[in-house]
Amino acid sequence: MKTVYTAEAPQRAEIDAMPGATVLEFGANWCGHCMAAQPPLQQAMAGHDAVNHYKVEDGPGRPLGRSYKVKLWPTLIFLRDGREVARVVRPLKADEIAAGLSQIDH
Template identity: 70%
Template sequence: METHYRTDAPTREQVDALPGAVLLEFGANWCGHCMAAQAPLAEAMAGHGALAHIKVEDGPGRPLGRSYRVKLWPTLIFLRDGQEVERLVRPLTAAPIADALARIAAPAP
């Protein structure tokens, strides 16, 4: 699990090309809502160590966040083979995060 939001975000094309299950998280290191979501996120991520987790610092003029129409932080986007499967905004508990992780980690129907 990533612990800090990266300022060097990948491009949308790079994210769209990622194989398998990926959790894309948008936020900022100073954001109170983002800090509050870290404990539930860590709880939900337990057992998903192989899953790619990309934390991207978001804000005005950041192209990756704008391409996903991110409005509030943190926004968690669950991807499978580059396609959005689910999205959670400001999750407060581990259960919805764990459910979404299970959906992207499961084999595609």
């Protein structure tokens, strides 16, 4: 599991072509909601080592977040073979995140 949001993000075309399970997590390192979501995220991600996890620093003018219509942080987008199958916004409990993971990590 990644622990820091980074400005470098894959292009949307790269993500759309990714095979398997991927979680895109949009947020910012200074965001209080994002910090609060980290313990449940860590708990839910345990045992899902095969899932690609990207922590994408989001904000105005960031094309990847806009392409997914991200409005609030953190937003977790669960992808299977490049297609969105679930989304969780501002999760506070591990089971909310685990539900999304169960849809992509078989």
